[in-house]
Amino acid sequence: MHFKCGFVTILGKPNVGKSTLLNKLVGQKVSIVSPxxxxxxxxxxxILNGQDYQVVFLDTPGIHKVKNSLDEYMEKSIEKSLEGIDLILYMLDGTKKFQQEELEEVSAYANGKTPVIIVVSKVDDSSMDRLYPELAKLNVLDKVKEIIPISSFTGQNLDVLKEYILKFMPEGPAMYPTDSVTDSSERFLASEIIREKSLWLLQEEIPHGIAVAIDNFIEGDDLTKIDATIFCEKENHKKIIIGKNGEKLKKIAEESRKAIEKMLGHKVFLTMWVKVKEKWRDSDLLVNNLGYNKKDLD
Ligand SMILES: Nc1nc2c(ncn2[C@@H]2O[C@H](COP(=O)(O)OP(=O)(O)OP(=O)(O)O)[C@@H](O)[C@H]2O)c(=O)[nH]1
Ligand SMILES: [Mg+2]
Known part of the structure; x- marks a missing residue:
């Protein structure tokens, strides 16, 4: 049999479960997840590697409406992720009503050149009674290749999904080393781990207006030293992130350190700071400085 290799972009509104599916498919946490x-x-x-295939998945940011400079960056990154790919997975949340906007979006993609599979997520948390009327709304989408209800939590139908994905992959040699699961740098993954721990530990208090910058990443044989800064938008957010007697920040740092140690396979010395940058998501300059540079996507 010939080797197959192709690119798959995962699209869909925020929170539908795109990153969770990606992690499940490649068997490792490569993309952070939060509620x-x-x-x-x-x-x-x-990257999903098999005996005779390699599938390269691109997980994209879900966006509602473009409101600020960070949204513009995210929108541009989605456009970029659609260049030269072999298949689109468009994800709909199986626990919610499908929105008209989503149906229009998926229909537009399905009328394009790239084949589209609709993935209906989180069926573990839904029921057939709820799902059926929603699935019926998809009947009009005759250009869509398949509709596959799945659960990343229970693994339901993931083998079916994988089979369909492989059908659309062209023959060709592997594009990445066959033992790697991502092309993200350890430095980027470390910043994302800190952002994820912050999102979970600050769930109620702070909206998602934080960014994490890695100021230093010094790797030794058995110890990596990392200096990181959490940027937030308001002085009172800073207080919340630090917490009473610094307890919250300590907890974020501790959980982040453990997760980074697991990723790197050795000890990590992590120092964390919190700084305020007002309205950073509205400012091109600040958005660029925090690592979301639109020019990188040209
Ligand atoms: N019950 C259930 N929940 C899920 C499943 N997959 C994801 N979730 C939850 O849905 C929420 C959002 O998951 P993400 O993977 O971060 O969603 P996303 O589409 O990547 O979101 P954005 O990055 O914001 O666009 C998290 O709380 C997940 O735990 C699933 O199969 N079943
Ligand atoms: Mg995501």
Whole structure:
């Protein structure tokens, strides 16, 4: 049999479960996940390697409406992720009503050159009674190749999904080393891990207006030293992130350190700071400085 290799972009509104599916498919956490919408900000690559195939997935940020400079960056990164790909997975949340806007979006993609599979997520948390009327709305989408209900939590139908994905992959040699699961740098992954731990530990208090910058990343043989800064938008957010007697920040740092140690396979010395940058999401300059540079996507 010939080797197959292709690119798959995962699209869909915020919070539908795109990153969770990617992690499940590649068997490792390559893209961070949280109950907050707009968790993913960059296109994140996850690589699924098999005996005779390699599938390169591009996980994209879900966006509602473009409102600020960060949204513009995210929108541009989605456009970029659609160049030269072999298949689109368009994800709909199986626990919610499908929105007209989503149906229009998926229909537009399905009328394009790239084949589209609709993935209906989170069926573990839905029921057939709820799902059927929603699935019926998809009947009009005759250009869509398949509709596959799945659960990343229970693994339901993931083998079916994988089979369909492989059908659309062209023959060709592997594009990445066959033992890698992502092309993200350890430095980027470290900043994302800190952002993820912050999102979870600050769930109620702070909207997603934080960014994480890695100021230093010094790797030794058995110890990596990392200096990181969490940027937030308001002085009172800073207080919340630090917490009473610094307890919250300590907890974020501790959980982040453990997760980064697991990723790197050795000890990590992590120092964390919190700084305020007002309205950073509205400012091109600040958005660029925090690592979301539109020019990188040209
Ligand atoms: N019950 C259930 N929940 C899920 C499943 N997959 C994801 N979730 C939850 O849905 C929420 C959003 O998941 P993400 O993977 O971050 O969603 P996303 O589409 O990547 O979101 P953005 O990055 O914001 O666009 C998290 O709380 C997940 O735990 C699933 O199969 N079942
Ligand atoms: Mg995501």
């Amino acid at each position: 907050k919408p707009q968790t993913t900000r960059n296109v994140v690559t996850g």
